[in-house]
Amino acid sequence: METGKISASQMAFMMYPVVIATGIVIIPSITANYAAQDMWLSPILASLMGVLVIFIALKLHQLYPGHTIIEYSVSIIGKVPGKLLGFIYLYFYLLMNAGGTRIYADFVTGAFFKETPLFVILSTIMLVSSFAVRGGIEVVGRSAEMIVPFYVIILTILCFLLVADLNPKNIFPILSDGLMPSIKGAYTPQSWFAEFFLIAFLLPYVKDIQKAGKWSMISLGAVLLGFLATNLSLLFLFGGELTERFNYPLLDAVRYISIAEFIQHLESLVMAIWVAGTFVKLAVVHFALVIGTAQWLNLSDYKPLVFPLGFLTVLVSIWGISSEMESAHYSGTIFPSFSLVVQTIIPLLLLVIAILRKKHH
Amino acid sequence: MNWLSLFGVSLVVLLLFFYEWPKMNQNQVKEKRVFIFLIAGVWLVAVMLIFFPDVPGPIDLITFLFRPVENFL
Numbered sequence: 001m002e003t004g005k006i007s008a009s010q011m012a013f014m015m016y017p018v019v020i021a022t023g024i025v026i027i028p029s030i031t032a033n034y035a036a037q038d039m040w041l042s043p044i045l046a047s048l049m050g051v052l053v054i055f056i057a058l059k060l061h062q063l064y065p066g067h068t069i070i071e072y073s074v075s076i077i078g079k080v081p082g083k084l085l086g087f088i089y090l091y092f093y094l095l096m097n098a099g100g101t102r103i104y105a106d107f108v109t110g111a112f113f114k115e116t117p118l119f120v121i122l123s124t125i126m127l128v129s130s131f132a133v134r135g136g137i138e139v140v141g142r143s144a145e146m147i148v149p150f151y152v153i154i155l156t157i158l159c160f161l162l163v164a165d166l167n168p169k170n171i172f173p174i175l176s177d178g179l180m181p182s183i184k185g186a187y188t189p190q191s192w193f194a195e196f197f198l199i200a201f202l203l204p205y206v207k208d209i210q211k212a213g214k215w216s217m218i219s220l221g222a223v224l225l226g227f228l229a230t231n232l233s234l235l236f237l238f239g240g241e242l243t244e245r246f247n248y249p250l251l252d253a254v255r256y257i258s259i260a261e262f263i264q265h266l267e268s269l270v271m272a273i274w275v276a277g278t279f280v281k282l283a284v285v286h287f288a289l290v291i292g293t294a295q296w297l298n299l300s301d302y303k304p305l306v307f308p309l310g311f312l313t314v315l316v317s318i319w320g321i322s323s324e325m326e327s328a329h330y331s332g333t334i335f336p337s338f339s340l341v342v343q344t345i346i347p348l349l350l351l352v353i354a355i356l357r358k359k360h361h
Numbered sequence: 362m363n364w365l366s367l368f369g370v371s372l373v374v375l376l377l378f379f380y381e382w383p384k385m386n387q388n389q390v391k392e393k394r395v396f397i398f399l400i401a402g403v404w405l406v407a408v409m410l411i412f413f414p415d416v417p418g419p420i421d422l423i424t425f426l427f428r429p430v431e432n433f434l
Contacts, residue, residue: 095419299392304385307377308399315406319418330420337427 012219021277035185036240050193191339
């Protein structure tokens with residue numbers, strides 16, 4: 001169905017913005033809310049979830065090479081339960097992408113385009129991403145390869161420009177209330193790290209599959225570094241107590257940058273990488289959703305589904321969510337539990353069943 | 362305003378149809394069926410949301426299912 005191939009390094013470039021594009025903007029304040037001055041520890045704990053899901057996805061792909069989870073769930077647990085499980089995955093990725101689009105649109109309207117209707121922001125970004133997906137996985141892979149290096153460079157520059165204003169003493173007292181606050185603070189970011197399970201949809205199209213494990217871990221490491229750098233910068237700049245009060249602490253931190261009253265108003269840079277990163281993120285997740293749907297229905301081509309499902313994603317992102325607060329509540333507390341079940345527990349069970357079945361035959 | 366939105370949504374769906382339909386092969390019957398079903402469904406949902414924006418959606422189902430976990434935290 002998809003004849004295009006990507007390289008393992010392109011897959012790493014694709015996965016980076018999937019996790020970080022939305023994560024870096026809303027997660028610091030959620031983490032700070034639970035973990036306060038220990039907020040830097042939470043991403044480290046949460047990244048263990050990323051290691052686990054990458055391991056599961058790679059193992060499952062080893063057992064069923066060339067197949068995505070929609071296909072091998074049927075081979076593992078039988079036709080009807082497998083199809084049912086496939087539907088749960090499609091539902092999950094539809095909602096995940098709708099949530100991502102909504103986080104993006106809330107941020108853009110909240111911080112920059114205060115008068116623009118939400119649906120304009122939602123549909124424009126989804127339209128561009130859909131065009132990329134319609135071009136095939138190679139187009140998505142190459143856009144990621146082109147955009148992500150700029151993303152990383154700009155993020156790094158922004159963190160360095162903050163250095164003069166940082167106060168490292170904010171990190172103390174370390175672990176004053178034990179590990180529990182950091183673990184609670186890791187509950188939301190674990191669902192973002194678990195999005196690495198998306199490689200289960202990309203692995204069948206990777207040319208140099210033996211390098212996939214290495215590149216996934218590099219991508220995970222880069223994501224962890226990104227989260228650590230932003231969380232530490234915010235902690236050193238505002239302290240844990242203040243960070244939780246901002247909706248988008250990174251944006252407020254960047255607004256704070258003023259060097260010699262000459263280098264300032266850098267929030268336009270945040271906006272630029274934010275739009276570019278979200279474009280890649282939505283395209284990758286949308287690709288997974290579309291190819292999954294086509295495989296679920298046994299179609300010969302996924303391209304006709306790209307735009308209708310893109311439209312549906314935009315609709316779901318406003319369906320029943322009337323305010324930004326409701327949307328933030330969903331992303332911060334409901335989505336992590338949903339993700340834990342669908343992206344971690346179910347794949348783990350599938351892997352166990354698959355290994356047991358292979359041993360019996 | 363509602364009627365204008367209805368017009369806009371219908372226009373988008375029509376454009377989508379005329380963009381995608383000629384690209385499909387004669388023998389892709391199943392693909393055509395799925396495509397028609399999807400855009401008709403999407404159009405219906407969009408129209409419903411224009412006139413009744415407060416209808417509970419897919420995200421509300423998940424919120425309902427996972428709320429107990431949130432209280433546990």
